[in-house]
Each structure stands twice: as structure tokens, then as C-alpha cells.
Amino acid sequence: MLTPSPELLDYQAEVRRLLARSWPLAHSRERLDHGQVGDPAAWSALAGLGATGLLVPANLGGAGAGVTEAALVSEELGRVLLPVPYLSAAVTAARLLAGLGPGPARDGYLARIAAGGTATVAFLDDAGRWSPDRVAVRAEPAGAGRWRLSGTAPFVADAGAADFVLVIARAPDGLGVFVVEDATALDARPLACLDLSQPVSRLGFDEVTASRLTDAADVTALMADVTAATLACLTASAVGSAERCLELSTGYAKTRVQFGRTIGSYQAIKHRCADMFTLVQSARSAVYHLLGLLDAGGGQGVGAGEIALAASVAKAHCAEAFLRCARDTVQIHGGIGFTWEHDAHWYLRRAMAHAHLLGDAAYHRQLIARHLGVVRKEAP
Amino acid sequence: MKRTIYQEEHVAFAEAVAAYLKADVAPHVRDWEEVGLVPRETYRALARLGALGIQVPAEYGGGGETSFLYNCVLTEQVAYARATVGSLRVHTDVVMPYVLAYASDEQRRRWLPGMVTGDLMSAIAMTEPGAGSDLAGLATNATRTADGWLLNGAKTFITGGSQADLVIVVARTARTENRRGGLSLLVVEDGMPGFTRGRRLSKLGLLAQDTAELFFDDVRVPAANLLGEEGQAFGYLSGNLAQERLSIAVNAQAQAVAALDVTVDYVRQRNVFGQPLASFQNTKFVLAGLRAQVGAGQAMVDQAMQRHEAGELSPADAAAVKLFCSEMQGQVVDACLQLHGGYGYIREFDICRFYADARVSRIYGGTSEVMKSIIAKSMGL
Numbered sequence: 001m002l003t004p005s006p007e008l009l010d011y012q013a014e015v016r017r018l019l020a021r022s023w024p025l026a027h028s029r030e031r032l033d034h035g036q037v038g039d040p041a042a043w044s045a046l047a048g049l050g051a052t053g054l055l056v057p058a059n060l061g062g063a064g065a066g067v068t069e070a071a072l073v074s075e076e077l078g079r080v081l082l083p084v085p086y087l088s089a090a091v092t093a094a095r096l097l098a099g100l101g102p103g104p105a106r107d108g109y110l111a112r113i114a115a116g117g118t119a120t121v122a123f124l125d126d127a128g129r130w131s132p133d134r135v136a137v138r139a140e141p142a143g144a145g146r147w148r149l150s151g152t153a154p155f156v157a158d159a160g161a162a163d164f165v166l167v168i169a170r171a172p173d174g175l176g177v178f179v180v181e182d183a184t185a186l187d188a189r190p191l192a193c194l195d196l197s198q199p200v201s202r203l204g205f206d207e208v209t210a211s212r213l214t215d216a217a218d219v220t221a222l223m224a225d226v227t228a229a230t231l232a233c234l235t236a237s238a239v240g241s242a243e244r245c246l247e248l249s250t251g252y253a254k255t256r257v258q259f260g261r262t263i264g265s266y267q268a269i270k271h272r273c274a275d276m277f278t279l280v281q282s283a284r285s286a287v288y289h290l291l292g293l294l295d296a297g298g299g300q301g302v303g304a305g306e307i308a309l310a311a312s313v314a315k316a317h318c319a320e321a322f323l324r325c326a327r328d329t330v331q332i333h334g335g336i337g338f339t340w341e342h343d344a345h346w347y348l349r350r351a352m353a354h355a356h357l358l359g360d361a362a363y364h365r366q367l368i369a370r371h372l373g374v375v376r377k378e379a380p
Numbered sequence: 381m382k383r384t385i386y387q388e389e390h391v392a393f394a395e396a397v398a399a400y401l402k403a404d405v406a407p408h409v410r411d412w413e414e415v416g417l418v419p420r421e422t423y424r425a426l427a428r429l430g431a432l433g434i435q436v437p438a439e440y441g442g443g444g445e446t447s448f449l450y451n452c453v454l455t456e457q458v459a460y461a462r463a464t465v466g467s468l469r470v471h472t473d474v475v476m477p478y479v480l481a482y483a484s485d486e487q488r489r490r491w492l493p494g495m496v497t498g499d500l501m502s503a504i505a506m507t508e509p510g511a512g513s514d515l516a517g518l519a520t521n522a523t524r525t526a527d528g529w530l531l532n533g534a535k536t537f538i539t540g541g542s543q544a545d546l547v548i549v550v551a552r553t554a555r556t557e558n559r560r561g562g563l564s565l566l567v568v569e570d571g572m573p574g575f576t577r578g579r580r581l582s583k584l585g586l587l588a589q590d591t592a593e594l595f596f597d598d599v600r601v602p603a604a605n606l607l608g609e610e611g612q613a614f615g616y617l618s619g620n621l622a623q624e625r626l627s628i629a630v631n632a633q634a635q636a637v638a639a640l641d642v643t644v645d646y647v648r649q650r651n652v653f654g655q656p657l658a659s660f661q662n663t664k665f666v667l668a669g670l671r672a673q674v675g676a677g678q679a680m681v682d683q684a685m686q687r688h689e690a691g692e693l694s695p696a697d698a699a700a701v702k703l704f705c706s707e708m709q710g711q712v713v714d715a716c717l718q719l720h721g722g723y724g725y726i727r728e729f730d731i732c733r734f735y736a737d738a739r740v741s742r743i744y745g746g747t748s749e750v751m752k753s754i755i756a757k758s759m760g761l
Contacts, residue, residue, distance in 0.1 A: 268662070
């Protein structure tokens with residue numbers, strides 16, 4: 001299991017300070033209330049801290065760091081629910097591009113992400129998961145090294161703000177990684193989502209021109225790695241959000257007085273807070289376990305199966321832990337926790353969205369069962 | 381909530397039974413748990429109160445009732461008195477209905493009077509080492525002889541098996557296309573050559589209820605001991621499942637009520653950190669939550685009893701009430717034991733026994749998973 005170094009924790013603390021000072025949830029809520037999507041200034045500040053290029057190799061302007069660093073940043077972003085495309089661009093897209101191996105086109109895109117460009121990856125199936133045999137976008141050769149994409153990507157996060165869109169599509173010779181430079185060529189329909197801080201669109205490809213970034217790479221294996229890295233940062237973000245819920249709850253429990261006593265002195269409240277604390281700690285352990293394997297991966301005897309198992313454990317546990325913490329935060333706050341003005345519902349919305357992204361807890365438990373050999377049939 | 385299921389006569393029966401259980405049973409429970417069964421004299425004493433032959437016609441010494449409610453009263457009072465009646469409920473709630481429904485006049489004359497007085501105690505042998513709820517998979521078999529049947533096989537988990545005078549054995553008497561066909565009920569009597577009893581099985585709970593393995597090695601069962609018609613056992617057995625499951629639900633519910641009662645008593649007299657355990661919010665909230673659950677269970681059980689009296693309790697309804705009440709009982713005894721702290725882990729305390737006894741409710745009479753399968757099937761799934 002990962003033990004973060006003092007330097008790493010210092011870096012995380014610096015990100016936390018920046019976000020708390022300049023981009024607290026109150027700030028994001030204000031922008032979202034006024035219909036502003038995303039937060040370019042916040043994104044630039046993160047790029048300034050090197051946070052967007054953590055997974056980009058050093059020679060391309062990035063930090064050449066591991067998933068751990070990106071996960072710790074994700075945890076901080078989860079605390080404030082900052083509406084930036086961190087997971088889409090700095091994690092999923094960057095990890096995917098980095099896994100393709102050097103080449104002028106791929107290097108250019110990575111450099112753009114490191115410099116504060118935005119991107120997203122169209123890869124989720126109609127259940128919001130990654131499954132190689134359910135890729136619904138098809139690619140046909142269009143001559144002169146160009147390709148035409150058609151089909152629909154049902155759920156694509158942060159598509160509206162993306163400078164370019166990476167697409168996993170089915171070509172005649174198998175799955176390939178494609179890039180659409182002109183996002184305006186896509187039929188992007190923003191979906192009305194429960195989580196107001198994380199925009200999701202449905203992307204329609206109607207003979208859209210694209211270029212192909214790889215011919216022969218094993219896209220299925222690559223995407224398994226990208227999914228595990230994405231899950232690590234997604235679950236880390238859930239840990240940050242859940243911990244923030246705990247802080248909101250304990251803070252309120254210590255100051256709110258009912259029947260002449262602070263409500264935190266009642267067992268009904270203090271036990272709930274203690275349960276939340278336990279959930280946050282165990283959730284963080286599950287994420288650290290996954291991060292430890294991911295950063296050791298490649299040549300140190302950590303198999304893809306072991307990483308996938310740890311990713312499923314983390315998702316199954318963190319999804320439910322975060323949801324429980326968010327629900328208890330509403331309950332502990334009583335009536336005020338049910339109001340629009342309070343932040344509690346923002347965390348609850350995020351928790352419900354997170355619970356489903358890349359597979360819900362039941363799905364991941366099924367993958368775990370399959371890994372243990374107790375079920376033979378494919379997970380649905 | 382006030383219960384409305386019982387009439388005056390049920391209340392009178394409840395009072396009589398409760399007085400006996402408190403005076404002559406509850407004080408002996410721990411001794412009987414040590415030996416692993418309830419003495420025959422207790423069954424005879426309960427018989428004198430009319431508890432064994434409730435539905436048996438008066439001509440055989442019974443009460444001639446049609447209602448199942450008296451059986452429910454007995455089950456409840458045993459729980460409320462923190463007593464035990466060992467394997468009696470199998471005799472009264474499970475075996476008796478088969479004898480009453482399917483025995484010939486000659487068989488009724490031969491068995492019912494003894495069954496009513498407690499001189500003939502009974503058991504039913506369905507489960508085998510390789511087959512539980514899947515009755516169709518039974519391997520015990522009987523082949524025809526000139527004057528009856530030759531029975532071979534082994535049964536396990538047989539409640540009351542070590543002291544039963546009559547054992548209704550479910551045996552395969554023919555191989556048929558239909559897996560459910562070819563099963564018959566044969567009554568094996570104590571002392572028949574080839575009929576032996578194995579060890580009394582050591583269990584997690586229900587320590588005063590004997591549970592045995594039974595072996596049948598070329599047992600000659602006379603033709604006169606075939607109960608009902610040959611090959612019809614599957615239908616007979618499934619026909620009574622709803623009542624058997626209701627009986628388990630009634631017991632689970634009553635045990636939950638009793639567990640909650642002993643716990644409320646306990647937390648009121650136990651002091652921790654200088655104040656009564658009952659004064660802590662967690663104690664109040666946990667017990668209040670359980671009270672609501674137990675109330676819900678009671679409403680469901682009472683409703684099911686009423687439907688059963690009207691002959692309208694469907695198999696799926698019975699499965700649902702058994703599922704709900706046994707799961708609820710499990711949650712109640714667990715939370716109640718936790719409130720007892722270390723003492724809850726000591727057998728001297730009633731809650732310890734309630735906890736251990738509760739575990740099988742979710743297993744016998746069909747597991748919770750089997751109940752869910754039945755319910756799901758009734759939903760067209």
C-alpha cells in the first residue's frame with residue numbers, strides 16, 4: 001500500500017491551500033448559479049501548479065509523475081467539487097496518450113494538456129462503463145490517412161470544454177484511438193445531470209473526420225490500464241469529498257445546540273460521525289492500495305489482474321462510503337441540510353453520480369467475485 | 381399495538397399454558413439444555429393441558445378444534461415465558477396435520493390417542509445428507525415386498541428423532557419421469573428391526589431440542605403403515621408448507637418480542653458510567669428502532685394467521701412472512717445481545733440463548749434464499 005512521501009503531502013497541502021483560498025465551493029456555486037460552465041481561471045491556476053501535466057512525460061512539459069500525484073490532486077478537487085475537467089483531461093486523456101508511445105501527433109496533444117489545454121475521452125458505454133465489446137462508434141478509412149467516425153458515445157464528461165476529443169472507435173482492423181480536433185463538428189447534447197458540477201454530454205458522430213493515433217497498439221490492454229488509473233483518481237476524489245462531508249458534519253455537530261446541548265453530545269450524532277470517520281479512513285486505504293499497485297506496475301511483477309481487482313475493490317467501497325457520508329451529512333444537518341443554500345446536496349449529487357461512473361458497487365463486486373472464481377459468467 | 385387476532389378462549393388457553401411453563405418448565409431449561417432434550421413427562425403434562433391434541437377429534441381424546449391459532453398461542457407463550465418445549469412443535473404443527481389429513485381410520489385409531497397423550501411422540505424424516513429443500517432429490521428408497529415395504533436409506537437433522545416413537549419417513553417408492561413423483565410416506569415405529577438412531581447432533585442453538593440422524597437398513601415396514609396414497613408424498617408435503625412456515629414465523633416473531641422484553645428489563649437495571657444503561661441515547665434509539673421493527677413483524681404475522689384461518693394463505697405469502705420475521709428476529713437478537721455487553725455472551729443470560737436459537741430461523745423450513753426464490757417466482761420472475 002502507498003505511503004505518501006512528505007514531499008507529496010506538502011504538494012497536496014499546497015493544492016489544498018490554493019483551492020481553499022481561491023476556489024472554494026461557494027465560488028463555484030456562484031458561477032454555476034449564473035450558468036457558467038467550467039472554470040477556466042481555476043484550470044489555468046492548476047496548470048500553473050503543474051497539476052494538469054502530472055501524467056505527461058517531462059520532455060513534453062509535464063511532471064512525468066505517477067498516478068499517485070494525480071490522485072492526491074483529485075482528492076483535493078473532490079473536497080471543493082471544483083468544476084474542472086481534471087479527470088477527463090489530466091487523468092484519462094493524459095494516461096491514454098502517454099500509453100500510446102512517442103510520436104509527433106501524440107506528443108503534441110500531451111504537451112497541450114501539460115500547458116493547460118483541455119480534452120476528454122469518449123469511451124464509456126451505455127451503462128457508463130468501459131467495455132471493449134460495447135464500443136458504439138465506428139471508424140472507416142476516408143483516404144489520405146484520414147478517418148470518418150460515426151455512431152454515438154452516450155456519456156462523455158466535460159465534452160463542452162474540450163479543446164480536442166479522443167475517441168475509442170471500432171475500425172475494420174480492431175479498436176483504435178482517434179482524435180477529433182474540431183469539437184464543433186460533433187453533435188454534442190449536454191445531458192441534464194443530477195451532479196451540477198460535472199457536465200456530461202451525449203456525443204453524436206455523423207461521419208466526423210478524425211485522425212488515428214495508433215495502428216497496432218493493444219487498445220484493450222491500454223484501456224484497462226487507463227480505466228484503473230481513472231478509477232484511482234475518481235475514488236481519490238470521492239475520498240476527498242467524503243472527508244469534506246465529515247468535516248461539515250463534525251463542525252456543525254460541535255456548534256449546533258438543541259435541547260440545551262450541542263448535538264454532537266448526543267450518541268445518535270456522535271456515533272454517526274464516528275462511522276463516517278471509519279468509512280473515510282477505510283476508503284482512503286482502498287485507494288492507497290490501488291495506487292501502490294499502479295505505481296509499482298510495469299516490470300515489478302504486479303499483474304493487470306491484480307490492479308483490476310484493487311480498482312474494483314476501491315470503487316465498490318468508495319462509492320458506497322461516499323454515498324453514506326453524503327447522506328449522513330444531510331441527516332446530521334437536519335432541515336438546514338435539506339435546503340438549496342446548504343452545500344450538503346452538492347456532495348450528495350456528486351456521490352450519486354460517482355456511484356455510477358465506471359460501474360457501480362454491485363458491478364464491481366461482481367467483477368471481484370469473478371476474479372475470485374466464484375462466478376463464471378461474465379458480469380453484465 | 382393491541383392485537384385483535386385472539387378471542388377469549390385463546391386468552392384462557394394462553395394463561396393456563398403460561399402458568400405451567402413459568403412454574404414447571406422455565407426453571408429447568410438450562411438442565412434440559414445440558415442433556416439435550418425435554419423429558420417425556422413434560423410433554424405428558426402439556427398434553428393434560430390439551431396442548432398436544434388441539435385439532436384431534438374428541439373421539440380420540442383431542443380438542444376437536446379446526447383453528448391453528450391455539451398452536452400459535454402455545455408457541456408464543458413458550459417464548460414469552462423464556463421456556464422451551466424441545467421438539468414438541470414438530471409433533472403438533474408438522475406431523476399431526478399429516479396424520480389428521482391422510483391416516484386411514486385404522487391408523488387414526490392406532491396412533492391418535494397416543495399422540496394426544498404424549499405416549500406416542502412423532503418426528504418427520506425428510507432431510508437427507510444430500511437433500512434439503514430439494515425434496516425431489518431424495519435418495520432413501522423403499523421397495524415392495526409381499527406384505528409391505530423394505531426401507532433403506534439415511535436421514536439427518538431430524539428434530540425429535542432421538543426420542544420419537546413414530547417417524548414419518550419420506551421415501552422414494554418408484555422412479556418416475558416426473559422428479560416429484562414416486563415419493564411416499566412410510567411410518568416407521570420405534571423398535572422395528574433395522575431402524576437405528578445415530579448420534580444426537582450438537583448444534584449452535586436450540587440445545588433442548590434433540591436433533592438426530594436416523595438410519596434405515598432393510599427395515600420391513602408393513603403395508604398398514606403407508607400414510608396416504610403411494611407416490612403422492614410430494615403433493616402432501618408441499619401442501620402443508622405454508623402452515624409450517626407460518627409456524628416458524630410465529631415463533632421467530634415471539635422470540636423477538638421476548639428478546640426485546642428481556643433487554644428492556646436489563647438496560648433499566650444495569651448501570652454504566654454512573655447512570656442506567658437505559659438513559660443513554662444509543663440504548664433508547666436502538667430499542668425504539670427494534671420496537672418499531674417488532675411491531676411491523678407482529679402486524680404481518682397476525683395478518684398471515686388470519687389469512688391462514690380463512691384458508692387463504694398462499695405459499696408466497698407464507699414465504700414472505702417467514703422471510704421477514706426470521707430476518708427481523710436475527711437483527712433484534714443481535715442488537716439486544718450487543719446492549720447486554722459481555723453478559724450477553726454468557727449462557728446464564730436469556731439473551732444468549734435467544735441469540736443462539738435465532739440463527740436457525742433463517743435456515744429451517746427453507747432458507748431465506750429459498751423463500752426469496754418462492755416469492756420471486758410468484759412475481760413472475
